[in-house]
Structure formats: structure tokens, C-alpha cells
Amino acid sequence: MSYLHAPRLVFTGDFLSDVSTVNNDPAHYNNTTFKPNFQEPGKGATNGWWNPEGGAVFDFQNCAVKQIFLPDGTTQSDPAADIIIGQAIQGADGRPTGKMVDLDPDAQMYSAIWCVQLRICDKNGGLLFKGDVATTSFRDIQMRQLDGGKSNGQPLGATWTSLITNVVWGDLAEQSPFLKTLRATTQDNTLAINMNPFGYYYAHNDGRFSLGRIMGSIGPYFVGEPTTFAATRRLYGINYTPSIQGTYFSVSNFLVEQAAKRVSVDFGASFPVSDSIGTIHYNQDLRLAVSKVPQTGVASASTPVSYISPDDLIEIGTLDYQNDPGWLNQTAGIVSFSDLPDATVSALASNQLILITPSTAQPGQYAIIAREAIDGLVMRADNFIQRLDDGQSVNVDFYSYQWGNALPDTAIGITLDPPTANTPVGPGNPISEVYGNNFPASGLSFEGQVTTGPDGKAQVQITGNAINSPRVYIDGQIYFITYQAGTVDAAFGTENVVVHLRDYFAEIADPVWDDISEMMVQYSNLYPIMSKYVVNLADPAALAEKKNILIFAFSRDMNDTMHMPVTRDLSGTKRQTILNWLNNPQIAPRPALRTQAKQAVNANPVAPGTALTDRQAKYREAVKAKNGSFPGFRATENLFENL
Known part of the structure; x- marks a missing residue:
């Protein structure tokens, strides 16, 4: 996944997500206890939440191309430089819009977009290009808003990473030097896309209900890379913020290009914002650097801030954002430093990137805001969300990297999480008993360990077996499968493959x-x-x-x-x-x-x-x-x- 490679464009704007919310509550699936007021809006479990009449629509609104980044390291934002700058990002034409839905009421943190078409057109409707965004689910959910989401209700943001397939280049593409370069660079007539949604509105009070902010980047696709996450290195936030009981700059992708002597970091999913539309009033001197010594700090309420001496780092550059509240909306949070000194490029090949700020508590030192994983290790599953019928099998792909390069011979342990308890009717669950997940264990079959090959890739086959309504009134079961490589930095926890296994059901040929x-x-x-x-x-x-x-x-x-x-x-x-x-x-x-x-x-x-x-x-x-x-x-x- 190469959305950070040049040439790339960035866009920002709004997205519409008209999700249905009656189905957010597992107890609402019980037909025997369902009541009409569960279809009415309002707070609490005895109604349909904030949007009961939602139709699951997903679409782009008021989105436009803000900048393009070229292979020589230059950035252009003037429409006079290329016809694509300033043009509208739109959804489908002549067919229904895409959809956004949760995997399951017990797995609402993996919302997926389905059947989304993306078009870039001029003001007269002339096409530059269009394509289909392959189905993809949320990853890297993290805190975004400094106001805690008071205005809109949802302070978190997430990431959708995917491919744009079935690309059609319009006649106007020939007028864009950028698009001609992109078309010549990408492979299989497919593009890479990354989108960072945040600022979603539950509130009905100011005209932004069911809207959110979205920032995206489109770049070339290279055959053999994963499709639902970027094959890049990653920064992890380690500065715990007590007011939010978490950390900002939680996860940020970055790409090191040795030949171009360049590092590009995507803060579009992690930069703290003041409100739901991406305004920045954060006022801190933020700098990128390479640490000469291993960094092992991790964010927690009890962990002190980590500091580093100027002698133990190589400074790369300062993030130039402080004088422009609209910086994030203009750049989508992607910063690039090109023409780096040879010593810096050499150090980046096998040392951790860090995000730092001059310390007031320790004069002459830098506080570390975020750091790369120990030994530059990244290991993730690609097609990590699966829907299975009994008797079906699927291969889940795992990729292992070190310092951005494929890492062979990595042992990956894969385990089914233990069953979770049923929740009986009570003060916190007034409607119906709610059933747990991850049982019966016999519902899924898979090997407990695999090892990556020469290309850093491994596959695990997961097979669904017959289950008979373990959640009684909700079809199928949700299974969380934890995976971890023993060599990967444990400070940032584990990730999951999540499977919705549907109930066994024999087809009825002549039903009543x-x-x-x-x-x-x-x-x-x-x-x-x-x-x-x-x-x-x-x-x-x-x-x-x-x-x-x-x-x-x-x-x-x-x-x-x-x-x-x-x-x-x-x-x-x-x-x-x-x-x-x-x-x-x-x-x-x-x-x-x-x-x-x-x-x-x-x-x-x-x-x-x-x-x-x-x-x-x-x-x-x-x-x-x-x-x-x-x-x-x-x-x-x-x-x-x-x-």
C-alpha cells in the first residue's frame, strides 16, 4: 500500500454517514422483547439511539483536491499549476451511493465502507478519473479532538486504507501532468487510497448531523503490497494525556525513501484538533528526529515522560503548522522532508524515528511525543475482517517488516480469545439477556502458528464450522482472534482478526x-x-x-x-x-x-x-x-x- 509514495494527491472535505442506529444495541435484535419506541431517537437503551431511520448511506460531500506532491519533492497547491488541484471529489454517478455498516452489534469498531465509487470531476462534470474503492474496515481508531467531542459527540477518528480498482481515466486526465505521472507510476491500473474520518456528528443542533470530516491521500499501487494497511513504518504516541486518559499522536504511518533521501509522515489520522472540522490551535514546537539510542517508553498513566539529549539524536526538521489553523485541512497532515543529509538517511536505515518537542521541565532536553517500535518492527494482518458460512475457508495474509523492509522467518502466534460472559437483564441491561462472544470454540479451525517466508508474508487458513445460534436471537457469532509476533514491540499490544461466523442453516426449497x-x-x-x-x-x-x-x-x-x-x-x-x-x-x-x-x-x-x-x-x-x-x-x- 503506497499512498505515501510520489506522486500523490491529498483531499479534504466532509463525508455523509447515514447509519442506522436501532441495530447498535444487541438487545434490539430480540423480536420477543422489541418495542415500538426502540425505533424512536433519543438517549439510552430503550430507544433507537441518535439515527433510527438511517439508511446506511456513505458519500463524499464538499470534498476537493488540496495539494499534489511530485516525485521531485515539490508540493503544488495552486490550481494554475495543474488542472486537478481544486477539483471535486465525488461519489457515484448514475447508481446508488456506497454504504457504511458495522460488522455486528458486538463489533462496532470495525465499520466498513461498501460499494463506494470515487470520482474527480471539474465544475462542469468533466471526468479526470474514477474508480471503485474496495471494501475496507476501520483501523487505528484513536483520540482526535481536544474538546473531547463536546460539540459533535464523537471525539475519535479512524483510518480506512484500500485500493481504487476499475480505474477509468477521463479525457481531462490528459490535461493533468500529475495524472499522467501517476498513471505511468502505478501498477495494474489500480491506485492506493488512505482516508482518515473524524469529527462525526451525533448532535442534531447545527446542521452537521450525520456528517463528519474526512482527509485522504491517493497515490500509486505496487503489486504485492497489502491492501488494508500501509506497508510503511509507524510512529506510536507515548505521551499520556490524563485529561483524555489516553494519548494523541497515537499511530502515524511514515515512509523512508533512501534513494530520494526523503521521509514522509502522515499525521492526518493522529494530529490533535480543536474541533470537529480539523481546526488546529495546538501550539507546540514539534520536530522529527532520528534517535541514536533505542527508545522503549510507552504511554500509560504511571509512566513518566521520556526525555532525550540533543547528543543522542539527529534532527530532521520542524513541523510548520503553528501559524495556520487550516494547515491540516490544506495538507491532510502529511509532511515530507526531502534532500536529507547522507548521515540522516543512513541513520534512518536502522534507527528509530521520533517526534519530539523542546522540554520546559528539563531545559536542554527534548520530550519524546511519539517513537517508532523497537528495532523498527511492524507485523499486521491484511484482510483482518471476515464473514464466513459454515464449511467456508479463507486465507488471511500476514506481513512482517523491519525498518520498512520485508522480514522473513518471523513466527506469528495466533489464538482465539476466551469466551465472554452473557449479560443478564438488570439495571444496565434492561431489555433482554445479551449473549457473549467467542463461543463455541469449535466454530473456527486454524493453525496456531505460522512463519513468514522470504517475502515477509505468511498465510493462515481459517475455516468456519457449523454453529447453532449461540447468541440465540442474533445470527451467528463474533470471534476475536489475537495475533502477535514474539519479536514485535509488545509495548503497543496486539491486534485482532475478527470473524463473523454465520449460523448453520439448511436451505428450504419450498418455504412458507x-x-x-x-x-x-x-x-x-x-x-x-x-x-x-x-x-x-x-x-x-x-x-x-x-x-x-x-x-x-x-x-x-x-x-x-x-x-x-x-x-x-x-x-x-x-x-x-x-x-x-x-x-x-x-x-x-x-x-x-x-x-x-x-x-x-x-x-x-x-x-x-x-x-x-x-x-x-x-x-x-x-x-x-x-x-x-x-x-x-x-x-x-x-x-x-x-x-
């Missing part, structure tokens, strides 16, 4: 309404915008009347913006069963035995850690509990196949 009603009623509860503007998903007669548009939506590929459901949380067999019903709507119920057995199964949830290796035994027990007898092997086989 009872077979799909629980799913459709749940969607009606969680997405009131559908019932209000399209069709009441809980009404079989209404569905039958609108079946053609629903068949179209349910049959779309998952990466199609018209795909339904928007949360991508149903297995292929469940979606196909819904399609089977829509193609032949049958509202009359099944015979009583099947309905009773299904109710009995749903009434007997499993506890965390329960093994689910014999589904037939579970059905047998459920039928006995409901009817007092077991109807025979063949009848149970039919139930097993069709429930």
Missing part, C-alpha cells in the same frame, strides 16, 4: 412464511426506514406485492450497492431461502410439529463454551422438551434438514 418470518420481522424492527419508505418487511402480504424489487435486492452480489441486507449478516442458505419464498410466496403455516420443534430449539439457548458437535442430539432434546416424546428418526432428520 413461518420459515422466514423471524428473519424478516427482525429486519423490519432494525431498519424502520424500509417499512416507512419501501415495504413492511414484517407483513408477508406486503412482501408478496413488492416481491420483484426484493428478489432483485436479495439476489445481488454482496459487493453490489443494491445488495440486501445492508449488514451482510445472513448466510447464503438463509438468503436463498428468502429468495425461494419470494419466488413462491406461501403465507399458510406448516403443520404444528415443525413449528413447535422450531420454537423448542429457539427456547433452549447454549451457554458460552458449549460444544455444538451433534446438532441432531440437540434437536432430539428440544423436541422431547416441547412435546414430551421423540417422533422418530426420519421425522427428526426432516426437522434437521428444514428448520
Whole structure:
């Protein structure tokens, strides 16, 4: 991922994220305890949060190209220098907008953008280029706002890193020297993109509701690099801020180009801002330097500030931001220092980059704000968010680097997190019991250790196995898989691969309404915008009347913006069963035995850690509990196949 390489452009503006918030609360998934006021806006667990009628829309608004950076190290921001400067960043044309959705109510820190198209056009609509942003999820969530988000409600920011595929170069691209250089530099007609969203508005009071700020960079793509994170070195914040119980400058990517004698650092995701739109009133003398001695400090409430002597560093340069409150919006926080002295370039090859400020507490010393990992080590999973049906397998890619170079022979340990407890109904959870995650452990299969090859890359195959509703009323289960290389700096903790494994479900070829009603009623509860503007998903007669548009939506590929459901949380067999019903709507119920057995199964949830290796035994027990007898092997086989 090469978004920091030249040539690159940066853009800033707003993004619209019209997320639905009824589905933010796991208890709202329980059809038996759902109440109409859960679809109303407001605070607390007994309503639909701040935007219950959201439609999951994601789009760019008021975004424009601010600067371009050229291979010779020069920056241009005057529209007279290149036609692309000042042009609008826009979303899709002639098709619906992209979507933004969480992975699951139990995994809301991994919000993904789906089916987003990005276009750069002039004021008359003339195209410079367009392409599709590959689906990607939040990474590197960190504190951004010095005001704690008082105005907008959300003080955090995050990062989306991805590829722009299916690139189409417009006629106007020939008028842009920058785009001609970018097109000649990139590979596979694909571009790299990094976007830093922050400043999102929950508040309804000043015209920015459901808007946030976004800053991005687009650069060349090089074959073989990861697609959801930058193959760069990283700075980690170590100055703990008691007022926010955390640290600013938490994570920043940087690229060292030995041949160009250049270092480029992306502070667009980490620089502290005064408000939700990126104004900077932070007034500190910030400098980049290379440490000649290893630095090991880490941010915590009890760790003292780390200091370094001028004799133990090589200063690179000062961040020139203090006299311009709009600096971040103009530059997207990316700074480059070119034509570095040979001694500095040589030192950067095997020493830590540090962000420093002159100390008032220790005159003549520098306080260290952020530092590179010990020994310059970075190890991350690429395709770290996965959705699986039972019987499906996926290869997750891991990359290991040292000082920006591929690191072979790195042993990576991979473990499933322990199960989390169920939360019973109580003062803090008033609606319904909420079930934990990471169980049953038999739901996933994978090797516990892999070693990187000569290219610094390793793969782990993760296979989904059959599970039977461990969370009872929420489809599937969320599994957090922790990974760590023994050599990687442990001061900054571990990262996760997160898997949503969908429940086992045998496709029903000739379903009746009872077979799909629980799913459709749940969607009606969680997405009131559908019932209000399209069709009441809980009404079989209404569905039958609108079946053609629903068949179209349910049959779309998952990466199609018209795909339904928007949360991508149903297995292929469940979606196909819904399609089977829509193609032949049958509202009359099944015979009583099947309905009773299904109710009995749903009434007997499993506890965390329960093994689910014999589904037939579970059905047998459920039928006995409901009817007092077991109807025979063949009848149970039919139930097993069709429930």
C-alpha cells in the first residue's frame, strides 16, 4: 500500500454517514422483547439511539483536491499549476451511493465502507478519473479532538486504507501532468487510497448531523503490497494525556525513501484538533528526529515522560503548522522532508524515528511525543475482517517488516480469545439477556502458528464450522482472534482478526412464511426506514406485492450497492431461502410439529463454551422438551434438514 509514495494527491472535505442506529444495541435484535419506541431517537437503551431511520448511506460531500506532491519533492497547491488541484471529489454517478455498516452489534469498531465509487470531476462534470474503492474496515481508531467531542459527540477518528480498482481515466486526465505521472507510476491500473474520518456528528443542533470530516491521500499501487494497511513504518504516541486518559499522536504511518533521501509522515489520522472540522490551535514546537539510542517508553498513566539529549539524536526538521489553523485541512497532515543529509538517511536505515518537542521541565532536553517500535518492527494482518458460512475457508495474509523492509522467518502466534460472559437483564441491561462472544470454540479451525517466508508474508487458513445460534436471537457469532509476533514491540499490544461466523442453516426449497418470518420481522424492527419508505418487511402480504424489487435486492452480489441486507449478516442458505419464498410466496403455516420443534430449539439457548458437535442430539432434546416424546428418526432428520 503506497499512498505515501510520489506522486500523490491529498483531499479534504466532509463525508455523509447515514447509519442506522436501532441495530447498535444487541438487545434490539430480540423480536420477543422489541418495542415500538426502540425505533424512536433519543438517549439510552430503550430507544433507537441518535439515527433510527438511517439508511446506511456513505458519500463524499464538499470534498476537493488540496495539494499534489511530485516525485521531485515539490508540493503544488495552486490550481494554475495543474488542472486537478481544486477539483471535486465525488461519489457515484448514475447508481446508488456506497454504504457504511458495522460488522455486528458486538463489533462496532470495525465499520466498513461498501460499494463506494470515487470520482474527480471539474465544475462542469468533466471526468479526470474514477474508480471503485474496495471494501475496507476501520483501523487505528484513536483520540482526535481536544474538546473531547463536546460539540459533535464523537471525539475519535479512524483510518480506512484500500485500493481504487476499475480505474477509468477521463479525457481531462490528459490535461493533468500529475495524472499522467501517476498513471505511468502505478501498477495494474489500480491506485492506493488512505482516508482518515473524524469529527462525526451525533448532535442534531447545527446542521452537521450525520456528517463528519474526512482527509485522504491517493497515490500509486505496487503489486504485492497489502491492501488494508500501509506497508510503511509507524510512529506510536507515548505521551499520556490524563485529561483524555489516553494519548494523541497515537499511530502515524511514515515512509523512508533512501534513494530520494526523503521521509514522509502522515499525521492526518493522529494530529490533535480543536474541533470537529480539523481546526488546529495546538501550539507546540514539534520536530522529527532520528534517535541514536533505542527508545522503549510507552504511554500509560504511571509512566513518566521520556526525555532525550540533543547528543543522542539527529534532527530532521520542524513541523510548520503553528501559524495556520487550516494547515491540516490544506495538507491532510502529511509532511515530507526531502534532500536529507547522507548521515540522516543512513541513520534512518536502522534507527528509530521520533517526534519530539523542546522540554520546559528539563531545559536542554527534548520530550519524546511519539517513537517508532523497537528495532523498527511492524507485523499486521491484511484482510483482518471476515464473514464466513459454515464449511467456508479463507486465507488471511500476514506481513512482517523491519525498518520498512520485508522480514522473513518471523513466527506469528495466533489464538482465539476466551469466551465472554452473557449479560443478564438488570439495571444496565434492561431489555433482554445479551449473549457473549467467542463461543463455541469449535466454530473456527486454524493453525496456531505460522512463519513468514522470504517475502515477509505468511498465510493462515481459517475455516468456519457449523454453529447453532449461540447468541440465540442474533445470527451467528463474533470471534476475536489475537495475533502477535514474539519479536514485535509488545509495548503497543496486539491486534485482532475478527470473524463473523454465520449460523448453520439448511436451505428450504419450498418455504412458507413461518420459515422466514423471524428473519424478516427482525429486519423490519432494525431498519424502520424500509417499512416507512419501501415495504413492511414484517407483513408477508406486503412482501408478496413488492416481491420483484426484493428478489432483485436479495439476489445481488454482496459487493453490489443494491445488495440486501445492508449488514451482510445472513448466510447464503438463509438468503436463498428468502429468495425461494419470494419466488413462491406461501403465507399458510406448516403443520404444528415443525413449528413447535422450531420454537423448542429457539427456547433452549447454549451457554458460552458449549460444544455444538451433534446438532441432531440437540434437536432430539428440544423436541422431547416441547412435546414430551421423540417422533422418530426420519421425522427428526426432516426437522434437521428444514428448520
